[in-house]
Amino acid sequence: MPLLEIDGKPVDVPAGMNLIEAARLLNVEIPHYCYHAGLTVVGSCRMCQVEVEVGGRKSVAIACNTKAADGMKIITKSETVQKLRRSVLEFYLQHHPLDCPICDDAGECDLQNYYMEHGLHDSRMPLLEKKHKHKVMDVGPNIVLDSERCVVCTRCVRFCREITGTGELGVFGHGRDAELLNVRENP
Numbered sequence: 001m002p003l004l005e006i007d008g009k010p011v012d013v014p015a016g017m018n019l020i021e022a023a024r025l026l027n028v029e030i031p032h033y034c035y036h037a038g039l040t041v042v043g044s045c046r047m048c049q050v051e052v053e054v055g056g057r058k059s060v061a062i063a064c065n066t067k068a069a070d071g072m073k074i075i076t077k078s079e080t081v082q083k084l085r086r087s088v089l090e091f092y093l094q095h096h097p098l099d100c101p102i103c104d105d106a107g108e109c110d111l112q113n114y115y116m117e118h119g120l121h122d123s124r125m126p127l128l129e130k131k132h133k134h135k136v137m138d139v140g141p142n143i144v145l146d147s148e149r150c151v152v153c154t155r156c157v158r159f160c161r162e163i164t165g166t167g168e169l170g171v172f173g174h175g176r177d178a179e180l181l182n183v184r185e186n187p
């Protein structure tokens with residue numbers, strides 16, 4: 001069992017465990033969007049960056065795709081990682097609607113929570129024209145999606161591929177144009 005240190009506290013973790021799960025053993029929650037314990041790791045959102053020190057060498061790594069190893073020292077809340085996460089969040093918020101009071105997820109939204117936690121209270125791009133996407137998208141018999149609120153974490157895409165095996169969802173387009181669509185209607 002690897003013995004490592006997270007934010008100065010020692011923890012023994014099962015071999016092969018990633019740093020998000022290792023931190024949870026100490027009740028430390030590392031911010032993340034794309035990672036889910038039940039799905040494959042894609043490492044796409046970059047929110048889970050942490051500082052890692054191994055044998056005196058420091059680097060930054062994504063916690064979801066880094067396995068805990070003996071002797072590692074992990075820092076989850078340094079100024080370096082806070083700055084990196086702030087940059088990631090700014091990109092997410094560039095085109096995301098900011099009408100939080102009317103959103104069903106207000107108060108239970110990790111985009112909103114992380115944004116506040118990282119002190120990004122005033123946008124540096126208030127005049128930037130936001131990219132508009134489909135507001136009412138039928139992605140199945142029971143689900144309607146507001147595409148402008150999707151952060152393209154692909155958890156739902158992986159769920160349909162890996163859990164239900166139905167594979168009906170996919171991401172189409174790149175960068176700010178990337179959008180979740182039903183693959184059966186967009187072959």
Ligand code: SF4
Binds near residue numbers: 149153154
């Ligand atoms: S709709 Fe899918 S890809 Fe978009 S934020 Fe939700 S789970 Fe992630």
Ligand code: FES
Binds near residue numbers: 043
């Ligand atoms: S949770 Fe690690 S990159 Fe998304």
